[in-house]
Amino acid sequence: xxxxxxxxKLEEIIKELGSILIAYSGGVDSTYLLYKAREVLGxxxxxxxxxxxxxxxxxxxxxxxxxxxxxxxxxxxxxxxEFASPEFTSNPPERCYYCKTELFSKLKTMAxxxxxKNICDGANYEDGGDFRxxxxxxxxxxxxxxxxxxKLNKDDIRTLSREAGLETWNHPSAACLASRIPYGETxxxxxxxxxxxxxxxxxxxxxxxxxxxxHDSLARIEVMPTAIxxxxxxxxxxxxxxxxxxxxxxxxxxxxxxxxxxxENLKQNEG
Numbered sequence: 670x671x672x673x674x675x676x677x678k679l680e681e682i683i684k685e686l687g688s689i690l691i692a693y694s695g696g697v698d699s700t701y702l703l704y705k706a707r708e709v710l711g712x713x714x715x716x717x718x719x720x721x722x723x724x725x726x727x728x729x730x731x732x733x734x735x736x737x738x739x740x741x742x743x744x745x746x747x748x749x750x751e752f753a754s755p756e757f758t759s760n761p762p763e764r765c766y767y768c769k770t771e772l773f774s775k776l777k778t779m780a781x782x783x784x785x786k787n788i789c790d791g792a793n794y795e796d797g798g799d800f801r802x803x804x805x806x807x808x809x810x811x812x813x814x815x816x817x818x819x820k821l822n823k824d825d826i827r828t829l830s831r832e833a834g835l836e837t838w839n840h841p842s843a844a845c846l847a848s849r850i851p852y853g854e855t856x857x858x859x860x861x862x863x864x865x866x867x868x869x870x871x872x873x874x875x876x877x878x879x880x881x882x883x884h885d886s887l888a889r890i891e892v893m894p895t896a897i898x899x900x901x902x903x904x905x906x907x908x909x910x911x912x913x914x915x916x917x918x919x920x921x922x923x924x925x926x927x928x929x930x931x932x933e934n935l936k937q938n939e940g
Contacts, residue, residue: 678818684710694725695734698793728869764802764856765845769806848929849881867916870907871907876892891926
């Protein structure tokens, strides 16, 4: 189905919802959903809420706030405390389920407070194809995923975002900082700070679409295959900076950047 037809389906879904509170990260998907909701329902029927925590980079929070202001919607920030939960810090494969359950529970309270009928997230049609325990939390708490329901995939959303003039259309995909740590390895504030600083440094060197995976004291850098030479060119600076941050070993993953690479071990174990 062409993206234009999917967009019409999305508009029908949003209109049927009447009023919505959107779990808003400022990423490609949730920004497009927020834009369409504002367009279809008007400012008075849309609320954007961004969860602030130690797993969410400060720079991303600032971008989300600026984008919400441009789209002209009411935007709130709430604080979530993942470190209060041993289910989070012990980092089981279901980690995302516990985080999303806490988030969506708080959003339900907010929706009731502001008289909003529905809670929505930015999950798209492709998200069901990977290991996503957060989707289970959404289902249990009645959170809708209009992009997924309209069968809009990431390419569709980027195309429609570009046509709408949204600056996020070509932004790299973002993810929770905890997703950089292998399942079963304890999540600490120190590790999250190391990852955030390391990725910030690579960003300053011009890298896009990358991750720094943290395996205890080893940093595994994932970049697009075409950018591996850029790693080599900046090798000494990267080594110096990463060691300063606390990494002992710095490696480059020859398979390159891929979302959800930490799930590969789960799939191997299933096989």
